[in-house]
Amino acid sequence: MGAGFLVGVIGVLILSHAAYSTVQYRALLKITEEEFSGPPINVVMELIVSLVLCLWAALAAPGKFKSIHPQSEENRVVALPANLDFMIFNHRGKIFPLEADLKLK
Amino acid sequence: MVTRTEEEEVNRLENQVENGGGGAWEYLCLVHKLKLRRSDLVLKHGLSILNDSKKRSALGPEEWTLYEQVAVAAMDCQSLDVAKDCIKVLQKKFPGSKRVGRLEAMLLEARGLWSEAENAYSSLLEENPFDQVVHKRRAAMAKAQGNTSAAIDWLNKYLDLFMADHEAWRELAEIYVSLQMYKQAAFCYEELILSQPTVPLYHLAYADVLYTLGGLENLQMAKKYYASTIDLTGGKSTRALFGICLCTSAIAQLSKGRSKEDKESSELQSLSAMALEKDYKQRAPSNLSVLSSTLRSLKI
DSSP states (O other), rough: OOOHHHHHHHHHHHHHHHHHHHHHHHHHHHHTTTTOOSHHHHHHHHHHHHHHHHHHHHHHSSSOOOOOOTTTTTTTOOOOOOOOOOOOSSSSSSOOOTTTTOOOO | OEEHHHHHHHHHHHHHTTTSSSSSSHHHHHHHHTTTTOOOHHHHHHHHTTHHHHHHHHHHHHHHHHHHHHHHHHHHTTTTHHHHHHHHHHHHTTOOOOOHHHHHHHHHHHTOHHHHHHHHHHHHHHHHHTTTHHHHHHHHHHTTTTHHHHHHHHHHHHHHOOTOOOHHHHHHHHHHHHTTOOHHHHHHHHHHHOTTTTOHHHHHHHHHHHHHHOOOHHHHHHHHHHHHHHHHTTTTTTHHHOOOHHHHHHHHHTTOSSSSHHHHHHHHHHHHHHHHHHHHHHHGGGGGHHHHHHHHTTTT
16 A cells, blocks of 8 residues: 555656646747647656556556456355245244244334 | 355355354345245245345345245244244235245145145146246245156256246256256256356266266266366365366276277376375375275275
8 A cells, every 4th residue: 555655656747746746847938939740758757657657656656456257266156045935834844943032022 | 156256255154154253235135136945044044134124124125025034934944933924024015926925825835735735836827828937836836746757847848938037947957966867957958058058066977877878988078077077176176186087997898809099087086186195185184095095095
């Protein structure tokens, strides 16, 4: 959790820095009266790096993945449900009465 | 299907509830969801919720499903008065409901009034001929009276109509196995594997049936299905591991002299024997000597 979260924070910081540089670059263009053709190369690099870092953080920080394999330890089927639609009532449990005080009030 | 995690959760909650740690409602929900048959506990804890008007009203509309659940559990425990009271409450709330009518017919069944129950079910079916549960109850009733051949007839008729109902196929398979009609049981298990191919327990049951039928071809098939069980359980199925050993030695006995594909099969057998030994060492070291003598008698 700790390391992944830190990576995410760094990623977001780089992303906001990229946004800030773009705003500044456009302000500069306005002063020099040039056309905006695309962001400068250092902004593009920052965007790519922050994308990778944020992606990493999103996969690592929230928690562990659960297995989808049917044969994995937690997904392994160990029992079938009791076939309740075919439940019958005259079984040997009939002979053992439960506590007598059970009553719906 | 009850998976490993769900089973642990149920056992944990059951312990907690039994020792008075609360969580009764969660336990009842889980039992309902996983379709487990813990009638005595459901009756005890369900009633304690139902008798407490504060807890009961906190459930909202779930209250009525709890009444139904407790009614069925009470019938299973032969506490017929409780079941009757629950059904009365439900009847008052939902007059003329078919679901409640079904419960009433089940109560007749629990009392052993077979012909009355039969009449109740047929009148329910007249109103709605496609009520699957009522059809199934009829088969179950025949079984409860010890009339297995009638139960088989009902189930076959039912399965002609509702072929996708795997619970009915499973019931039919189990009845056939209990009557030692293994060929028919094998057919039912094939249907089950087709409808739910990832459930290892059906593969295991099918392999068991094939092994019981015997014959070289069936044994080879059985071995394949034991192998697929091992595949689907991640090697945790002791029964399937033993099945492989038994199948291989039975095949070796049958095909003495004309030996082909011998090498591959002996490799599979020694692998499963090794897995068994490892498992026994870990979980039951005191029985290890019994295991090795058994394996030796199978000539592994």
